[in-house]
Amino acid sequence: MGLFTCRECGGMVSSEAVLCPHCGVSVNRGSAFANARADTQIKPNNWLVWSILSTLFCCLPLGVVGIVFASKVDAAWVAGNYDAARYSAEKAKMFVYMSTGVGIAVYLLTFVALALDQCDIL
Numbered sequence: 625m626g627l628f629t630c631r632e633c634g635g636m637v638s639s640e641a642v643l644c645p646h647c648g649v650s651v652n653r654g655s656a657f658a659n660a661r662a663d664t665q666i667k668p669n670n671w672l673v674w675s676i677l678s679t680l681f682c683c684l685p686l687g688v689v690g691i692v693f694a695s696k697v698d699a700a701w702v703a704g705n706y707d708a709a710r711y712s713a714e715k716a717k718m719f720v721y722m723s724t725g726v727g728i729a730v731y732l733l734t735f736v737a738l739a740l741d742q743c744d745i746l
């Protein structure tokens with residue numbers, strides 16, 4: 625038997641206790657741990673908006689893959705699968721960056737080609 629800190633009021637609570645004697649919140653260890661874990665989990669950005677924008681304006685194939693991963697983020701998060709949600713968010717971000725990079729490169733090359741054409745260099 626030991627003591628731990630109530631996550632609601634900060635008072636010391638016996639590890640045997642079900643309710644905090646100070647504030648009455650449920651403190652059985654399983655739920656206290658689960659709640660603490662849920663509290664520290666910050667939902668990752670799902671990148672869905674950026675995936676869609678990069679699909680429309682940049683590189684369609686890479687953007688679509690980004691959308692697929694982005695759509696998995698929220699579903700995995702709601703299911704409590706935090707690691708999977710973070711993994712999908714990382715993948716979505718990667719494909720958004722790649723798609724945006726390819727899009728910018730294409731715009732630049734097009735611009736350079738048009739500029740060179742104007743100058744009769746090509």
Ligand SMILES: [Zn+2]
Binds near residue numbers: 634644646647
């Ligand atoms: Zn308390």
